[in-house]
Amino acid sequence: MGEHHSTYVPKTGIERWVDARLPIVRLMHDSAVSYPVPRNLNYFWTFGGILMMMLVSQIITGIVLVMHYTPHVDYAFQSVEHIMRDVNYGWLMRYAHANGASMFFVAVYIHIFRGMYYGSYKAPRELLWILGVVIFLLMMATAFMGYVLPWGQMSFWGATVITNLFSAIPVVGESIVTWLWGGYSVDNPTLNRFFSLHYLLPFMIFGVVILHVWALHHVGQNNPSGVEVKNYAKDTVPFTPFATVKDLFAMVCFLMVFAWFVFFHPNFLGHADNYIPADPLKTPAHIVPEWYFLPFYGILRAVPDKLGGVLAMFASIALLAFLPWLDTSKVKSGAYRPAFKIFFWVFVVVCLFLGYAGSQPTDKAVLTLGGRVVLDMVGFGQILTVYYFAHFLVILPLLGLFEKPLALPASIADSVLASTGHGHPVGAHASPEK
Amino acid sequence: MKDVADNTMKAPGASDPNRRDFLLLATGAAGAVAVGGIAWPLISQMNPDASTVAAGAPVEVDLAPIGEGKAITLKWRGKPIFVRHRTAQEIADAKKDDTAALPDRQADAARVRAFDGKAQEQWIVVYGNCTHLGCVPIGFSGEYNGWYCPCHGSHYDNSGRIRKGPAPRNLDIPEFAFLSASKIRIG
Amino acid sequence: MTIVSRLFAAALVAGSSMALAAPALAAGGGEKPPRQSWSFYGPFGTFDKAQLQRGFKVYREVCSACHGIEKVSFRNLSEPGGPGFSEAQVKALAAEYKVKDGPNEQGEMFERPARPSDRFPKPFPNPEAAKAANNGAVPPDFSVIAKARSYERGFPIYVFDIFTQYQQQGVDYITALLLGYEEPPAGVKVEDGLHWNRYFPGNKIAMGNPLVAVFDDAGKPNDPNFYTDGTPVTKQQVAKDLSAFLMWTAEPKLEERKRTGVKVMLWLILLAGLLFMLKKRIWSRLDEDAPAKAH
Numbered sequence: 070m071g072e073h074h075s076t077y078v079p080k081t082g083i084e085r086w087v088d089a090r091l092p093i094v095r096l097m098h099d100s101a102v103s104y105p106v107p108r109n110l111n112y113f114w115t116f117g118g119i120l121m122m123m124l125v126s127q128i129i130t131g132i133v134l135v136m137h138y139t140p141h142v143d144y145a146f147q148s149v150e151h152i153m154r155d156v157n158y159g160w161l162m163r164y165a166h167a168n169g170a171s172m173f174f175v176a177v178y179i180h181i182f183r184g185m186y187y188g189s190y191k192a193p194r195e196l197l198w199i200l201g202v203v204i205f206l207l208m209m210a211t212a213f214m215g216y217v218l219p220w221g222q223m224s225f226w227g228a229t230v231i232t233n234l235f236s237a238i239p240v241v242g243e244s245i246v247t248w249l250w251g252g253y254s255v256d257n258p259t260l261n262r263f264f265s266l267h268y269l270l271p272f273m274i275f276g277v278v279i280l281h282v283w284a285l286h287h288v289g290q291n292n293p294s295g296v297e298v299k300n301y302a303k304d305t306v307p308f309t310p311f312a313t314v315k316d317l318f319a320m321v322c323f324l325m326v327f328a329w330f331v332f333f334h335p336n337f338l339g340h341a342d343n344y345i346p347a348d349p350l351k352t353p354a355h356i357v358p359e360w361y362f363l364p365f366y367g368i369l370r371a372v373p374d375k376l377g378g379v380l381a382m383f384a385s386i387a388l389l390a391f392l393p394w395l396d397t398s399k400v401k402s403g404a405y406r407p408a409f410k411i412f413f414w415v416f417v418v419v420c421l422f423l424g425y426a427g428s429q430p431t432d433k434a435v436l437t438l439g440g441r442v443v444l445d446m447v448g449f450g451q452i453l454t455v456y457y458f459a460h461f462l463v464i465l466p467l468l469g470l471f472e473k474p475l476a477l478p479a480s481i482a483d484s485v486l487a488s489t490g491h492g493h494p495v496g497a498h499a500s501p502e503k
Numbered sequence: 504m505k506d507v508a509d510n511t512m513k514a515p516g517a518s519d520p521n522r523r524d525f526l527l528l529a530t531g532a533a534g535a536v537a538v539g540g541i542a543w544p545l546i547s548q549m550n551p552d553a554s555t556v557a558a559g560a561p562v563e564v565d566l567a568p569i570g571e572g573k574a575i576t577l578k579w580r581g582k583p584i585f586v587r588h589r590t591a592q593e594i595a596d597a598k599k600d601d602t603a604a605l606p607d608r609q610a611d612a613a614r615v616r617a618f619d620g621k622a623q624e625q626w627i628v629v630y631g632n633c634t635h636l637g638c639v640p641i642g643f644s645g646e647y648n649g650w651y652c653p654c655h656g657s658h659y660d661n662s663g664r665i666r667k668g669p670a671p672r673n674l675d676i677p678e679f680a681f682l683s684a685s686k687i688r689i690g
Numbered sequence: 691m692t693i694v695s696r697l698f699a700a701a702l703v704a705g706s707s708m709a710l711a712a713p714a715l716a717a718g719g720g721e722k723p724p725r726q727s728w729s730f731y732g733p734f735g736t737f738d739k740a741q742l743q744r745g746f747k748v749y750r751e752v753c754s755a756c757h758g759i760e761k762v763s764f765r766n767l768s769e770p771g772g773p774g775f776s777e778a779q780v781k782a783l784a785a786e787y788k789v790k791d792g793p794n795e796q797g798e799m800f801e802r803p804a805r806p807s808d809r810f811p812k813p814f815p816n817p818e819a820a821k822a823a824n825n826g827a828v829p830p831d832f833s834v835i836a837k838a839r840s841y842e843r844g845f846p847i848y849v850f851d852i853f854t855q856y857q858q859q860g861v862d863y864i865t866a867l868l869l870g871y872e873e874p875p876a877g878v879k880v881e882d883g884l885h886w887n888r889y890f891p892g893n894k895i896a897m898g899n900p901l902v903a904v905f906d907d908a909g910k911p912n913d914p915n916f917y918t919d920g921t922p923v924t925k926q927q928v929a930k931d932l933s934a935f936l937m938w939t940a941e942p943k944l945e946e947r948k949r950t951g952v953k954v955m956l957w958l959i960l961l962a963g964l965l966f967m968l969k970k971r972i973w974s975r976l977d978e979d980a981p982a983k984a985h
Contacts, residue, residue, distance in 0.1 A: 108976065133545060136548070147761070150761045150833065150834065154943070155554040156548055157547045157548050157553075158544035158548050161544050164947075310972050311972060311973065314968055314969045315969055315973075317965050318962065318966055318969050321961050322962055325955065325958045325959070325962065328951065328958060329955075331951070332733075332947055332952075333855060333948065334851075334855060336837060336857065337857060341838055341859070342838070344837040344940075345830070354891065526964065527968065530968050533957070533960055533964055540954070540957070557763065557806065557807035558807050560805065560806070
């Protein structure tokens with residue numbers, strides 16, 4: 070564990086000269102070439118690279134869109150249509166950016182659930198995990214403000230509803246909302262500041278991502294067995310070419326899904342109402358946030374009290390940061406925790422259904438017996454919300470105390486041996502110990 | 504150290520190194536094409552968009568309101584265009600200077616257009632941007648009573664030819680044609 | 691375990707009732723529009739140029755008095771992937787419209803014939819004027835209307851839509867709406883200035899049946915030669931042609947998008963295949979090394 074030794078050897082005089090002054094090539098070499106990667110990582114571990122790709126993609130398409138977009142209530146909708154119709158490849162930039170946001174969240178949710186399943190938040194990766202939660206929060210803020218920019222009906226009413234959440238704060242709530250708006254309602258000043266922040270936040274995300282990767286490279290990657298690296302020669306492979314080629318393959322596969330939406334189904338993940346220009350005098354019949362916010366929206370709506378709902382929603386995200394201490398199990402990987410495994414998948418299903426509940430009208434019947442509505446969407450959401458919190462606050466703490474985990478493999482190499490049945494595995498040395 | 508180099512850099516599949524090399528090359532080439540394919544839209548989007556191109560379509564200008572010895576400035580594709588109605592004296596001055604020491608030698612006759620086989624010498628149509636660094640010169644001024652650029656002191660004659668100062672070329676002439684004796688189409 | 695199983699049961703019941711509940715919900719607001727077949731369906735779909743031209747005629751003669759297409763320029767009509775009018779046709783067509791320009795040297799705004807680079811002029815100078823002329827309702831602009839209208843597909847059908855490529859809610863709805871004017875069911879009172887429509891959410895729509903401009907009460911076309919290309923003039927045909935035209939105004943780059951998409955997909959498949967083989971070869975080193983290095 071800990072920092073591995075640099076294996077960079079400058080070959081030419083110029084390389085030695087640069088290395089003595091700014092060891093940037095050494096840094097790249099140590100973190101993307103010789104960096105030791107557990108040899109048993111599965112494809113769920115490629116999502117970090119995919120997320121990096123999506124972040125870069127969003128920043129690039131975003132910068133391009135800004136060259137043609139006008140952040141003004143009178144022109145925003147028009148300028149987006151100008152991008153779609155007149156700008157060379159403008160349709161591609163906009164659809165790639167809009168669908169890219171969704172793909173970013175698809176990847177981040179897989180990344181988060183992977184971390185939850187394999188216990189990637191446990192010591193010594195608590196800070197790594199918390200930095201991830203910070204990135205997730207920043208992503209949510211960025212996505213929300215980005216959705217406001219086209220200034221369609223959903224943009225406007227989404228902005229109105231979400232900013233109004235802050236009015237639930239006692240005493241100062243109304244003042245805070247007015248301050249957020251820069252006026253008496255969501256209007257041009259709001260659009261302008263959201264545009265400004267939507268441009269700023271991705272670079273903050275980028276900064277936190279650097280910390281996230283730094284922390285990762287300091288403590289080393291977790292792996293499906295949850296057993297830490299003991300012998301670099303046997304347990305790891307060098308990042309390049311092993312992880313590089315695997316990540317590239319996964320990225321291209323992910324790009325195919327991305328391209329399917331961009332080119333063949335570009336408005337599937339959006340909402341038709343956002344093609345109606347914003348109208349402050351008329352709310353759409355059924356307003357819903359983008360799909361990636363739905364589970365949290367489901368929690369918000371499940372609580373009948375205004376302040377309570379807002380608190381529950383923020384708590385449901387904040388709770389993630391405390392996960393390293395809520396999970397009391399000594400075993401990292403869910404693969405060796407039979408009971409946890411069941412509860413994990415139940416939790417996944419609960420999150421999906423919370424999303425469904427968040428997308429549906431509140432008075433919709435979920436369960437009818439003899440023509441009588443036994444359970445409506447609010448009630449359904451409440452059951453799911455209680456379970457969501459129970460998972461973190463009751464199930465995980467108790468599970469660690471009572472669960473009998475399976476026997477852990479002695480090392481990563483042994484776990485590979487067990488699964489492949491090959492001869493004595495000796496990987497390429499990533500970083501020989503001395 | 505040696506171990507590392509061996510394992511990371513050596514061509515694997517020692518039994519059939521050619522196949523691996525071909526695979527690596529093919530993948531690299533396909534990847535390079537993909538990167539190029541992604542880069543092109545990002546570059547192309549900065550070119551003028553369809554609405555800008557369409558708005559830059561040719562325009563027609565009625566010359567009738569421009570009296571002899573007068574000039575107008577109109578805007579086309581975001582740039583100023585000078586249309587100057589020269590007097591007989593000015594035309595004669597310009598022709599006389601065909602033989603003078605001109606930095607960018609061009610006969611006055613080459614700077615006017617014809618209608619119905621007859622040179623319309625009284626009309627000079629030029630882009631109103633100094634060929635030095637693009638400032639807009641002031642009309643009926645300078646040492647040659649043509650245009651004078653206040654930015655860096657370039658003097659043009661009434662034909663729009665550079666006579667003195669840092670500008671390298673005569674004032675550019677936009678594509679234009681006479682539709683009638685008193686009407687031109689620019690572009 | 692009991693809690694878990696009960697939750698699972700609830701979840702399953704919820705899942706199965708979703709599909710059933712959705713149509714019931716839709717019935718309250720307006721029926722689900724029937725599915726039509728469209729030439730632009732699927733990854734290889736393209737617009738039918740003749741249909742777009744017919745649709746433009748319908749738009750122009752039936753809808754344009756109240757509904758603008760203010761984001762569309764005349765030049766778009768001759769651009770690739772559209773109705774395929776010639777540039778000369780577009781120039782002549784544009785000249786039939788008047789647009790506001792100016793100010794002139796006297797400082798006054800003036801009207802001039804439109805050029806291909808101009809956008810279609812709005813039917814009303816502002817929403818207030820539109821309201822005043824239309825019984826208090828503003829006729830929506832049609833530029834992106836085919837993307838701005840939809841209906842609930844319901845779970846789990848919308849998941850399947852990802853793979854079946856169904857995304858024609860807008861045009862299906864517009865077609866259905868145009869054909870959905872009927873006498874209200876017995877006992878339903880429709881207020882003055884409103885009309886009953888089978889597919890409109892809430893069923894009561896301010897717009898009168900626009901097809902009366904083309905068809906008489908018996909459903910026969912007023913002018914059998916309304917279409918000059920020999921296409922039979924039926925209500926269904928007129929509604930579909932207009933819808934297809936509105937899909938084009940909403941998504942003028944649809945053909946370019948799909949064409950590019952096919953190329954991109956093929957390339958990604960090639961690249962993925964190559965990377966997969968490369969990955970296998972590189973990782974196979976670990977197996978090769980093992981016996982050689984063991985002990």
